Amino acid sequence: MYLLKQKILDEGIAITGEILKVDAFLNHQIDPALLRELGREFAKRFSDTNPTKILTIEASGIAVAVMAGLEMGLPVVFAKKGKPGTMTGGVFYSNVKSFTKDTEYQIFVSSSYLTESDRIIIIDDFLARGDSIMGLLDILAQSGSILEGVGIVIEKGFQEGGEKLRRRGIRLESLAVIKDMKDGKISFC
Amino acid sequence: MYLLKQKILDEGIAITGEILKVDAFLNHQIDPALLRELGREFAKRFSDTNPTKILTIEASGIAVAVMAGLEMGLPVVFAKKGKPGTMTGGVFYSNVKSFTKDTEYQIFVSSSYLTESDRIIIIDDFLARGDSIMGLLDILAQSGSILEGVGIVIEKGFQEGGEKLRRRGIRLESLAVIKDMKDGKISFC
Numbered sequence: 001m002y003l004l005k006q007k008i009l010d011e012g013i014a015i016t017g018e019i020l021k022v023d024a025f026l027n028h029q030i031d032p033a034l035l036r037e038l039g040r041e042f043a044k045r046f047s048d049t050n051p052t053k054i055l056t057i058e059a060s061g062i063a064v065a066v067m068a069g070l071e072m073g074l075p076v077v078f079a080k081k082g083k084p085g086t087m088t089g090g091v092f093y094s095n096v097k098s099f100t101k102d103t104e105y106q107i108f109v110s111s112s113y114l115t116e117s118d119r120i121i122i123i124d125d126f127l128a129r130g131d132s133i134m135g136l137l138d139i140l141a142q143s144g145s146i147l148e149g150v151g152i153v154i155e156k157g158f159q160e161g162g163e164k165l166r167r168r169g170i171r172l173e174s175l176a177v178i179k180d181m182k183d184g185k186i187s188f189c
Numbered sequence: 190m191y192l193l194k195q196k197i198l199d200e201g202i203a204i205t206g207e208i209l210k211v212d213a214f215l216n217h218q219i220d221p222a223l224l225r226e227l228g229r230e231f232a233k234r235f236s237d238t239n240p241t242k243i244l245t246i247e248a249s250g251i252a253v254a255v256m257a258g259l260e261m262g263l264p265v266v267f268a269k270k271g272k273p274g275t276m277t278g279g280v281f282y283s284n285v286k287s288f289t290k291d292t293e294y295q296i297f298v299s300s301s302y303l304t305e306s307d308r309i310i311i312i313d314d315f316l317a318r319g320d321s322i323m324g325l326l327d328i329l330a331q332s333g334s335i336l337e338g339v340g341i342v343i344e345k346g347f348q349e350g351g352e353k354l355r356r357r358g359i360r361l362e363s364l365a366v367i368k369d370m371k372d373g374k375i376s377f378c
Contacts (some may be wrong), residue, residue: 019275029302030251034261058248
């Protein structure tokens with residue numbers, strides 16, 4: 001997606017060969033008009049599917065998932081990194097490692113909002129090692145919901161997450177796939 | 190705002206006299222079309238101000254803040270509940286208590302995204318005791334940014350947050366103000 005790649009080249013910073021900082025427009029400061037375009041692109045790419053819901057994970061997946069939900073006319077559920085007092089009743093949960101924060105945490109989804117009759121598109125901002133997506137897939141398996149596909153804003157093509165999903169036969173739509181970030185220079189696949 | 194109040198009456202659950210569960214459409218499952226209307230309402234109410242940015246706090250403030258940003262043509266910055274490895278350079282931070290989770294945590298905003306020349310509208314999903322808003326105001330004070338006003342989706346009128354802000358002369362726009370939730374019945378002011 002040209003608009004996104006251009007934004008990454010203009011405002012993204014390769015802090016190391018592995019860590020890309022895009023907090024100017026995606027995951028700290030957010031550009032709502034750009035995210036609306038990303039939502040439109042996801043709607044276009046998944047237009048041959050028949051989803052009932054979008055699933056994402058807090059926090060930085062929420063903005064793009066909501067824009068995709070707006071475009072597709074679907075509700076969005078975000079997995080929570082902690083169980084709030086208001087989450088009464090049945091709960092699905094899984095364990096997730098954070099690559100950028102080097103921590104492990106649990107994610108929770110109320111069983112009221114994922115059922116056997118749901119067909120899900122998972123949307124997230126980043127795909128690196130795929131740990132958070134694996135956590136969401138674990139929750140989907142518990143719920144009996146069907147997975148239609150996974151939509152990612154930025155896939156780090158040099159890490160194993162994308163390959164892991166494709167090997168499982170999962171349909172993956174990444175709007176930008178980074179080949180490498182050698183000497184601070186960002187290259188796309 | 191009639192549409193919102195009706196949604197709260199239809200789908201909100203008063204778990205206790207103090208805790209309102211609206212995770213069917215606002216802070217776990219999200220209704221993007223409703224949130225777009227909330228964004229439009231904030232844009233209308235703040236149409237006499239001249240903001241440069243919207244500030245919110247992860248996670249459940251993000252969706253509504255992004256919709257307000259889309260309507261107002263403004264970038265959105267969300268305060269993070271933890272300092273990621275990508276947050277290099279100067280940082281503002283403050284301490285916040287969580288009412289529903291009964292915990293205390295720190296919030297962080299990169300100093301790159303709040304400056305003395307910014308005029309800010311703070312947007313959040315809930316106002317109860319006002320602790321998270323106080324944390325954001327503390328960060329605004331550190332940055333030298335000017336506050337244009339605070340926009341809240343649901344204010345719990347029976348808790349002190351709203352009164353605290355109004356007493357400080359802060360412009361507060363709450364789309365629904367709950368008077369009380371006696372015996373599971375939700376009443377608005």
